[in-house]
Amino acid sequence: MVVAQAKAGGRPPSGSRPRGHDPKIVIALRRFAISITIFNIAGYLFLGFEQPWAWPFVAVATGYVTELVFEMIGARVEGRQPRFRGGGLKGLLEFLYPAHITSLALNMLIYVHDRISVMMFAVVLAVSAKWILRAPVRGKLRHYMNPSNLGILLVLILFPWASIAPPYHFTEHVNDVGGWIIVGIIAVSGTILNAKLTGRMWLIFGWLSFFALQAVLRGLVFGTSIPGALAVMTGVAFVLYTNYMVTDPGTTPSKPAPQFAFGAGVALVYGVFMIAHIAYGLFFATAIVCLIRGMFLWGVHFVEQARRQRQAEQVLSTEGDRLAVVDDGSGSDTGGQAARPAAA
Template sequence: MTLLNRKLSLRDRPSAPPRGNGATAVVPPTTNGAAPTTEPVKRDVRYLALRNFALSLTVLNIVGYTILGFEQPPLWPILAVLSAYTIDLTFELIAAWARNTAPRFLGRGARGVYEFLLPAHITALAVNMLLYANNQFWPVLFAVAVAITSKYVFQAPFAGRMRHFMNPSNFGITVALLCFSTWISIAPPYEFGENINTMFRIAVPLVLLVAGTVINATLVRRVPLIIGWLGGFVIQAVVRHGLFDVALVAALGTMTGTAFILFTNYMITDPGTTPFPARAQFMFGASAATVYGLLMVFNVVYTLFFAVTIVCAIRGSYAWVASWTKAAKARAAERQGTDRVPVLSPGPTIQRA
């Protein structure tokens, strides 16, 4: 080894720790002149999805009352949102007391309360926007209360955790329609374009379609569900046309309305009550379309909401049956294990001389 190579090798070695005081020298990591890399901050996809959904519905309600022609009183969405906040906070306090845990909205200050109330905000605005109750606010309040309460009542085990399986907004609207069918109905479609001309009347569903599709594709990741729902909807329309002589244009015309776009992008794709795997999402959407077609054969009204309610109920029931079956098999295996008592072999006999 030459003298120059020896100096370079000694220079590359880490310095020895100083002696006498027991301290250890800390050698900073080398970066070869590059800036130290920092791990990117992971985005909270659930929060972003809820925030964008809430923002979209809030803007739609503001535009609806000021420009489009919503016929519900302007005070109703405010009352619905405040009622949803109160009910959700109350039930969360009761649930936390029953589980002997801290409420989910505590611990992070105002930000924690804000994030916790986003689902209630979305539910209240959706229920108030899609229900038409003439001059009676109580059916709307009833639907909001049922929607929020269903999250704490209808729960099932999914992947080892208890989660609600009924779509809150859809379930609240369904129960309200069943209980007050002579008083209320679904908001008429003309509300979404009554006071605007033809150009803006076309722009409204296009904006809702683009905004909802972007949210579902990038944040919620429910594109397979939408594909299954739309594909199944077209198939059931063709089947009804071939078997029951239903006009195909009328059966497919539902897909061109603003209400159908809202239902597809903001109702059926609820991330809390739909499966995450792509195949399960596709089956969920196709099942909802199939149930819709069956209900239409029997001339059932408000079919969109009833179809999703039935599919959500079947999914939750299946989760409970699967959990009970798994628990029964585990108990049976445990009993078989305890029944198998090992038999001790007799020891060698000792013969005395």
């Protein structure tokens, strides 16, 4: 989710989409934002969300301010126009979609008791990390750490008394049938969104297939309950993660094979954390795979940079040899021409 800049002066053209390298991604972000907003409203009205009613508004405001401040700083440093300008209200809203999604997701998924400052801290960390943890992709710097996942993970590490939202958080006030209906709605809507807009179905295939594989392998090798490990896949939190977090188009590969490898990698690293009896392994696994991908992107960049430098040196060396040959030949011709009249 990185802005394509105009060729002249690095400024985006007036009225351009702030995240507009692909209109489908903008549509996907809009639908993500609408979906998570509706889910939060339903969560507070019907499902059993336990955070105070004012917190979603505080979270969104914190995310907006952080995103806008960093964008203005970045625009000033890079000598360009801020990306939320030039497109009117629509352009501003499209620019704020990622911050909106991250802010609501963090407030919905972490439980920090009555410490609203910790929730705000998580939002600031998640949004600002997009400006700090970046790697070159096709000549542009893009963030590689999943913002929502990183915010959750840092809260769990820095504040041991905090936790993720309990499982009943999503279905406390509905019966078993209602719970399955919620899972089905999220699964169907998320699958359609990822299939038609984000193009991350190969990632989902890799994630789901290897999650099931690691659950079976843990049962066969270490004696853990295979049905219990597989039952995790039926929960609301798992379905939300599958369709709305791990498929983040800004921090995942776009080609089928790397997508599949990314999803499979998250599942396998999660299995390792489960074997080691480390809590919240899913968030650690996602962060580790994102970090590996970021380091890989930097490695590719440095290798490509070194290759281009070698090619440039070879071209300069070849050009220098050619000029030396030309200079030697012209000197001999001149000398021969000067000697002929003297001999005559």
